Amino acid sequence: MKAMRLSLSGFLFEDRYISQSVTFPAFCGIAKSCGYDGVELRGTQVRPESPAHERGEILRIAQDNGLPITCLTARGLPASGPERDAFFHSYLDLCRDLGCHLLKIGSDTAWLHDAAEKAKDHGVTLATNNHVGGVLETVAGTRRTFTEISHSNFGLLYDALHLSVTGEDYLGCIPEFAGITRNLLIHSAREARPNEKVTLEKNGRRWTSPCLPDEPGVQDWPAVFRAFKQLNYDGLITVIENGWPGDQREHVARRCAEIIRQLWDEA
Numbered sequence: 001m002k003a004m005r006l007s008l009s010g011f012l013f014e015d016r017y018i019s020q021s022v023t024f025p026a027f028c029g030i031a032k033s034c035g036y037d038g039v040e041l042r043g044t045q046v047r048p049e050s051p052a053h054e055r056g057e058i059l060r061i062a063q064d065n066g067l068p069i070t071c072l073t074a075r076g077l078p079a080s081g082p083e084r085d086a087f088f089h090s091y092l093d094l095c096r097d098l099g100c101h102l103l104k105i106g107s108d109t110a111w112l113h114d115a116a117e118k119a120k121d122h123g124v125t126l127a128t129n130n131h132v133g134g135v136l137e138t139v140a141g142t143r144r145t146f147t148e149i150s151h152s153n154f155g156l157l158y159d160a161l162h163l164s165v166t167g168e169d170y171l172g173c174i175p176e177f178a179g180i181t182r183n184l185l186i187h188s189a190r191e192a193r194p195n196e197k198v199t200l201e202k203n204g205r206r207w208t209s210p211c212l213p214d215e216p217g218v219q220d221w222p223a224v225f226r227a228f229k230q231l232n233y234d235g236l237i238t239v240i241e242n243g244w245p246g247d248q249r250e251h252v253a254r255r256c257a258e259i260i261r262q263l264w265d266e267a
Contacts, residue, residue: 004264006257007070007183007238009040012249014242020044021246024058028065034254035261038070040238046072046098048090055097062098070236071183073104080111088115092122101125102182102236104157106134109148116151127182129157132202137166139173146180155182160219161189161209165202171220174227183236184228186260190217199243210243212252214259221260225267237264 008031013021020027024045031039039062046058062069074091078084084107095103103119105112106128116126128145130136135145142156158181163170189209192198200207213221239256 003234005037005070005236006035006260007038007040007236008034008036008253008257009071009238009240010042010045011040011240011242012244012253014042014044018044021249025061028061028067030250030253031067032065034250034257036067036239036253036257038068038236040071040240041069041098041100043073043075046094048087048094050094052097055094059098069098069100070238071102071104072098072100077105077107079107084111088118092119092124095124096122102127104128109145112149112154113151116149116154120153125153125155125182127155127157129185130159130162132162132165132200137162137168139163139168139176142173142177154180156180157183157185159185160221160224161185161187164219165189165200165205165207167203167205171223171227174224175231178228178231178233181228181233181235183238184224184233186213186221186237186239186256187241188213188215188218188221190215210241210252212255212259213263222263222267225263229264229267 010020010027013027015021028039072091072095074088077087091103101123102125105126119126128136130142136142156177158177160170188211189207190211192206192208196208198206199209211218237260241252241256244252
């Protein structure tokens with residue numbers, strides 16, 4: 001049986017990209033009690049502006065709970081110029097201080113190639129995710145982007161939800177992309193029923209979320225896991241759910257962990 005590392009993103013407890021609904025010690029306590037192997041941190045939890053004593057306290061709390069910090073996101077990267085380079089290096093410093101080896105980042109492909117080389121010297125892998133409205137919303141766009149970046153230290157954050165919403169063959173592309181995948185992002189949506197809340201419309205289809213990963217009509221997670229497991233994937237799987245009512249979030253964290261581990265074991 002191939003191993004995997006299950007991580008919980010702070011996105012589950014984030015409100016409107018502004019604040020967290022739980023303290024950092026509570027977040028780590030929830031992740032530990034639910035059986036996660038690590039935590040992905042958001043800009044609402046730590047940023048390059050965070051002073052050294054705050055970084056140290058975050059690292060201490062995570063380590064006390066046995067939770068490596070699995071990924072950070074360089075959100076707000078300037079489009080070009082010296083400011084972009086300085087911002088990038090501030091995130092490399094943050095990764096160093098938190099013992100984090102994966103950084104989500106996006107920019108033009110020529111710059112990302114050079115950034116991947118620089119990050120390699122710092123022991124950090126760069127990666128980007130499939131997302132509706134971006135260059136990686138399609139299989140062809142993903143293929144083209146990675147061909148242009150062409151660096152072994154730049155990987156994919158595979159997102160079945162965003163590929164499926166765009167109408168892409170999110171299962172058929174797995175053999176092509178498994179070798180560059182550094183993280184499987186887990187959040188779920190299904191097509192909306194009449195008179196049901198619609199959270200996204202794309203290509204004439206109406207979707208509703210959030211949903212648990214075992215809800216009928218969501219992405220075919222058993223097939224996703226089977227495909228990656230057969231290709232010897234043994235990396236990160238990260239729950240990035242968002243939009244749940246505050247009083248349901250801890251339950252969602254626990255149920256997602258239970259469902260994912262069961263589906264992985266059965267794959």
